[in-house]
Amino acid sequence: MAIKIIGTGSYLPENVADNHFLSTIVDTNDEWISQRTGIKERRLSSGSNEGTTFMATQAAMRAMEDAGVTAEEIDLIIVATASADSYVPNTSCQVQGEIGAIRATCFDLNAACSGFLFGLNTADAYLETGMAKTVLVIGAETLSREVDWSDRSTCILFGDGAGAVVLRKMDGKGGILASVTGSDGTQGEVLTCKGRGIQNPFHKSRRKKDYIQMNGQAVFRFAVTTVPKYIKQILKKTNTDVNDIKFFVLHQANRRILELIAKRLKVDMDKIPMNLDHYGNTSAASIPILLDELNKNDLLDEGDKLILSGFGGGLTWGAILIEW
Numbered sequence: 001m002a003i004k005i006i007g008t009g010s011y012l013p014e015n016v017a018d019n020h021f022l023s024t025i026v027d028t029n030d031e032w033i034s035q036r037t038g039i040k041e042r043r044l045s046s047g048s049n050e051g052t053t054f055m056a057t058q059a060a061m062r063a064m065e066d067a068g069v070t071a072e073e074i075d076l077i078i079v080a081t082a083s084a085d086s087y088v089p090n091t092s093c094q095v096q097g098e099i100g101a102i103r104a105t106c107f108d109l110n111a112a113c114s115g116f117l118f119g120l121n122t123a124d125a126y127l128e129t130g131m132a133k134t135v136l137v138i139g140a141e142t143l144s145r146e147v148d149w150s151d152r153s154t155c156i157l158f159g160d161g162a163g164a165v166v167l168r169k170m171d172g173k174g175g176i177l178a179s180v181t182g183s184d185g186t187q188g189e190v191l192t193c194k195g196r197g198i199q200n201p202f203h204k205s206r207r208k209k210d211y212i213q214m215n216g217q218a219v220f221r222f223a224v225t226t227v228p229k230y231i232k233q234i235l236k237k238t239n240t241d242v243n244d245i246k247f248f249v250l251h252q253a254n255r256r257i258l259e260l261i262a263k264r265l266k267v268d269m270d271k272i273p274m275n276l277d278h279y280g281n282t283s284a285a286s287i288p289i290l291l292d293e294l295n296k297n298d299l300l301d302e303g304d305k306l307i308l309s310g311f312g313g314g315l316t317w318g319a320i321l322i323e324w
Contacts (some may be wrong), residue, residue: 002175007067042159042280080115113312115284147263163288174323261268
């Protein structure tokens with residue numbers, strides 16, 4: 001039996017904010033952003049009617065259509081997000097209500113930009129143990145609500161969007177072959193987005209809602225060290241040669257990070273597809289959006305080996321080997 005991705009889908013808002021547009025908001029310019037990040041433009045939500053739940057729902061329906069499954073067949077819905085529209089109900093339950101997946105168990109998880117990988121791992125466990133037969137995993141973010149649009153060090157990086165996959169346990173070979181995930185809470189302060197302060201009869205917080213704050217250099221060092229290390233670990237664990245991997249589907253954070261990862265893995269950049277120039281960093285949504293682009297552009301064939309890998313706040317990281 002194999003646990004396979006049988007459908008993909010994604011959703012991006014229509015609003016495009018290119019670097020020239022951002023230069024009218026903060027002290028920056030296209031050359032400064034492009035050289036440091038590789039990002040040219042990003043998609044931004046049009047408002048409350050195009051929030052995390054809406055985008056997650058759209059991506060989910062497209063993945064289900066691609067997989068040829070109905071809402072009634074979905075046993076489990078996992079949404080990875082750090083920017084939910086509400087604390088309660090969670091995003092996955094709202095998606096369930098929108099698509100009519102009346103049989104599904106639903107929960108969200110937050111591992112920041114690694115969230116989709118953690119969601120795939122969790123789905124794999126449910127499917128492997130027989131607790132579910134068909135699972136919908138979604139990465140969705142409305143990061144435009146979480147950034148300070150006067151802070152040029154962060155607002156240039158992030159975009160909104162959602163990606164989704166449908167997984168099923170099937171006869172045959174391939175599918176998810178191996179995975180590794182990890183966390184290091186001792187470095188959590190290098191990337192934060194704190195919630196509201198405590199308000200109760202014993203304490204009145206004066207803190208307003210915080211926005212995303214990041215030590216960019218620390219995150220850069222962490223990414224270019226951690227991602228290659230765990231990709232190599234999973235290759236060794238499965239006795240897979242790096243040259244057997246068709247694509248490394250990596251979290252889309254920064255072009256220079258991806259170039260350094262390629263250098264440390266000793267692979268050509270044509271094995272590391274990128275769309276961050278158009279969408280920026282969409283956190284938990286970045287890997288499934290890119291995976292859907294590869295799938296919809298007929299770049300994936302049965303038997304292709306892929307590595308999905310990323311890193312995020314927490315700090316968190318993960319890598320998954322898949323045979324398509």
